[in-house]
Amino acid sequence: MTTPDVPAARPVSLRPEHRSAAGAERPRVTVLAGPTAVGKGTVSQFIREHYPQVWLSVSATTRQPRPNEREGQHYFFVEPEHFDELVSRDQMLEWAVVHGVNRYGTRRDTVQRALDDGQHVLLEIDLQGARQVRQAMPEATFVFLSPPNWDELVHRLVGRGTESPEEQRRRLETARMELAAEPEFDAVVVNDTVERAARELVRIMGLDPDDHL
Numbered sequence: 001m002t003t004p005d006v007p008a009a010r011p012v013s014l015r016p017e018h019r020s021a022a023g024a025e026r027p028r029v030t031v032l033a034g035p036t037a038v039g040k041g042t043v044s045q046f047i048r049e050h051y052p053q054v055w056l057s058v059s060a061t062t063r064q065p066r067p068n069e070r071e072g073q074h075y076f077f078v079e080p081e082h083f084d085e086l087v088s089r090d091q092m093l094e095w096a097v098v099h100g101v102n103r104y105g106t107r108r109d110t111v112q113r114a115l116d117d118g119q120h121v122l123l124e125i126d127l128q129g130a131r132q133v134r135q136a137m138p139e140a141t142f143v144f145l146s147p148p149n150w151d152e153l154v155h156r157l158v159g160r161g162t163e164s165p166e167e168q169r170r171r172l173e174t175a176r177m178e179l180a181a182e183p184e185f186d187a188v189v190v191n192d193t194v195e196r197a198a199r200e201l202v203r204i205m206g207l208d209p210d211d212h213l
């Protein structure tokens with residue numbers, strides 16, 4: 001995990017109308033973070049399929065697409081030069097180098113547009129990005145997705161089979177650090193089963209988990 005040398009994140013505006021009716025203090029932006037392979041992508045995908053009332057941000061990344069991934073659906077796959085340009089033009093709400101090589105970031109304008117449209121925004125990002133959003137938007141809700149236990153996390157990482165043993169070791173080292181950051185978050189959701197975790201997350205967002213497709 002590398003901390004990028006970026007200036008303090010500039011906020012998108014969170015006006016009163018960006019807060020839900022459930023409470024004046026409940027913001028419409030929720031950040032979901034957690035260690036590698038805990039199931040962030042899986043829970044996010046469940047929410048994408050079942051809760052269209054949630055606007056799930058699509059990140060830009062410099063990494064190569066995996067065979068099952070679609071441009072604009074999982075990520076916007078961009079060249080490193082394009083990513084540089086987005087950063088230098090201050091178009092990233094947050095960004096980070098994740099797992100040592102690739103950059104990932106959230107575009108400020110798309111988040112702003114979703115908020116202006118009255119949507120409930122969910123950002124699935126890494127810990128470094130969550131900390132940047134915390135600076136930019138302290139009113140947002142920060143949710144940590146946690147594994148039932150360490151062995152299950154290892155099992156999920158190995159079972160996914162997308163990383164070499166060397167890369168798995170590296171990610172597990174990072175995961176230990178990430179797990180230690182749990183107290184920084186407003187809420188912890190244990191990803192025991194995908195549906196239960198997704199429902200809990202939706203409830204934390206101030207939405208009705210029974211209101212789904």
Ligand SMILES: Nc1nc2c(ncn2[C@@H]2O[C@H](COP(=O)(O)OP(=O)(O)O)[C@@H](O)[C@H]2O)c(=O)[nH]1
Binds near residue numbers: 037040041063098124
């Ligand atoms: N900071 C930041 N992290 C992101 C963003 N999008 C994805 N990530 C994180 O990047 C990491 C790698 O994601 P990915 O390449 O899909 O690999 P995987 O999560 O290990 O399957 C995960 O921890 C994501 O949460 C983003 O826009 N900003």
Ligand SMILES: Nc1ncnc2c1ncn2[C@@H]1O[C@H](COP(=O)(O)OP(=O)(O)O)[C@@H](O)[C@H]1O
Binds near residue numbers: 041043159
């Ligand atoms: N609740 C769960 N129970 C069992 N396996 C899960 C669960 N959530 C995710 N997985 C599996 O764990 C692996 C890692 O999930 P993924 O969503 O890729 O993690 P992340 O995005 O956090 O890196 C995948 O193989 C996925 O199918």
